[in-house]
Amino acid sequence: MSAPAIRFEDVTLGYDGHPAVHHLTGEIAPGSALAVVGPNGAGKSTLLKGLVGTLKPLGGRIDRGALKSGEIAYLPQAASLDRSFPIDVFDLVATGLWRKIGPFGGVGAKGRAKVRDAIAGVGLTGFERRPIGTLSGGQLQRALFARLALQDAPVILLDEPFAAIDADTVRDLLDLVARWRGESRTVVAVLHDLETVRHAFPETLLLARRPISWGPTAEALRPERLLEARGMTEAFDDRAPVCHSHAA
Amino acid sequence: MSIYDALIGPFVEFDFMRRALIGSLALSLGAGPVGVFLMLRRMSLAGDAMAHAILPGAAAGFLVAGLSLPAMTLGGLVAGVSVALLAGLVTRTTALKEDAALAAFYLLSLALGVTMVSLRGSNVDLLHVLFGSVLALDDDALLLLAGVATVTLVTLALVYRPLVLECVDPGFLASVSRAGGPAHLIFLGLVVLNLVAGFQALGTLLAVGVMMLPAATAPFWTQRLAPMFGVAVAAGALASVAGLLGSYHAGVPTGPAIILAAGVVYLLSMAFGPAGGLVWRLVPARRHRAA
Structure with a gap:
């Protein structure tokens, strides 16, 4: 099972011209386990939809390497x-x-x-x-x-897989995630429970519309970063100026 | 009156009764499974809307060629498919939900149809279009009904897997395949096809009854998908026979009699059906299992 790297090049994803994820650049390494963390409305589910391809980026590019359609397994909410x-x-x-x-x-x-x-x-x-x-x-x-x-997909996306699930089930399902990692599959999961993230996901993307931090979990989830994420503006602004900062 | 006279005699004696029986059985065979899918997709009322949408097409055919089967069928097909496509297009490109778009287009379509029929025909003709003529099915009409039933069952078998997945988990289907959209459109085409076939026999307004009433009956007999199709077809067939005989013996119009019979089957199933019938709720559960 060899998953190619997935690269984000200045990706903006959103609805009706309003960004939900703004200017995301980075790479998900093959076989890594990435947790996506952030407040409600931070664009976490939107990011997964962009990854799986059901939502086209408003700007930028998502490079999925040699992944064919159907090679990304996706568990929606x-x-x-x-x-x-x-x-x-x-x-x-x-x-x-x-x-x-x-x-x-x-x-x-x-x-x-x-x-x-x-x-x-x-x-x-x-x-x-x-x-x-x-x-x-x-x-x-x-x-x-x-x-x-x-x-049997090389890349597996999980959108809040443990919401309202009891501890025993979470433990069993995390064992399964660990087994997938052992098989060199890439796992990306939207999660809210930071304990689970610190315990089972070595890498974390902290998202609040824009990426706040992306890297080793302990780094990405430092208190000042979490505080910064909480200060996110939630509302779409219909009078917001058009964003010109895309690298063409 | 002997049992033979009551149940079998009318069909042996009269050719038009045999034709009506074959026609309505063929209709039940195709429309039942289509109705089950409509119900499971929570589109039970969409069937009704489509039935209204077909009217102006049939009316256009009627205006051009009088009471001609091919002209009215073709007109109905074109109108039904256009309304389905337009509603789908509006749903995909604007914020309007599919049910609202369907309602808008079918109302337009219905008003247009009634206006067109009243421009030329008498009210008797209008009644004919609205309520059908199951006792006057000629060879062409029977071939159409049988052909539609055949096409429906074969097509449903072909799009079965994407169609079921589109109902139960559209998000998952979209992540593995693009078959969801085409399957939905093909299915809407089948709805139109069966309603057009049904209006030959029962009229535009009652065609949807033979589709939805047996479908609504099925869940009171089984909680499994495949048997639901069987129950729906059986309920439709039973209603056809009962409706034809009731109309023969009581001298009431045949189309409404078939739908009323389907309604009685539905009500009885709702009351006594083994899977969630109402009477079982009245009986207090005395025992329950340990695990």
Whole structure:
């Protein structure tokens, strides 16, 4: 598993011409584990959307190296999933095989074995035929991590993966993240719990619309940096002047 | 009256009853699964909006060629697909949500259609377009209904995986594939196709009934996706037979009779269905499992 480096060159991401992430430059090294930290509205989810490619930059460039589409596995915030839909755990996890089988290919006996392994890997064996609507929040997150594992992607993006999840589940899922790192996959996670960040993510990007600090976690999360991040202006200003500082 | 006279006789005796039976069964076969997807996408009322949108197209066909099946079908298809595409375009390019855009375009479309029909035809013609004529299906109409059912089932099978994923987790689908958008458009095309086929038999306003009522019935029988399609088709078929027989014996109009029968099936399922029917809530649970 060799993930190429991902480079941001003066990237601005946003909506309706207003930046949510302003002038970000830097590199995510192959096989690194990067935590993205910052206040609400700091542009953390927007950054992941830009990374995965569903949101085009307003300015600058994101260089994904030789990564093909589908080689970035992305776990959005739980809200995008319709939990009332009649689909069971096995089928939901099996969608992680999409890159291999596409819209028409069969899952096959090998694929089914892989799905069962992935489900076992997150401790959900026995839940295969349970509709997703009957799962607890933690169980659903385990299922979604099983799908991520099945995607077998060199780059894995997690958007607030541990929000409202109990400590046991967080520990199990962090073990899985550690295993992905052992397989030289790049992991980028939006997180709020600084203890988790310091414990499991060697590198941190502190974001408050613009990058406040980016580097080794202990450095990036120094108290004065955190204070600076808290001073972020939250509102879009419709009368703000047009920004000309892009390096063309 | 013997059971034979009540249930089988009318179909043996009259050719038009047999044709009506075949036509409405074919319609149930295609429209049921489409309705299940509409319901799961929380677009139950979008089906209704599309049915209204088809009217001006059918009316244009009617103005040009009178009561001609090909002209009215083509007109309905063009109008339905245009409204679906326009609503999709507005949703993607402006801040307006898809339901609001659909409502706007179908109201425009409906007003246009009623105006066009009243310009030329009498009110009897308008009633014909609005409520269909399931007892007057000719060979062409039957072929259209059967063809639409075939195309619908084959196409649904082809776009099944992206369509299901687009319903359950659109964010994930967008991250692995661009198939979501095309699958959604193809699906809307199928909705229009089935409504156009349905208005041959039941009229524009009732066509949506044979699509949505069986779909709304299905979740009271099963919580699993694949069996839901079967239940919806079975409910539609049952309503077709019951509606035709009821209309034959009681002398009421056939189209509304079929929809009323589908409504009765829905209400009974809501009351007694094994998966969340209302009566099971009235019975207090005496026992529960230890784990």
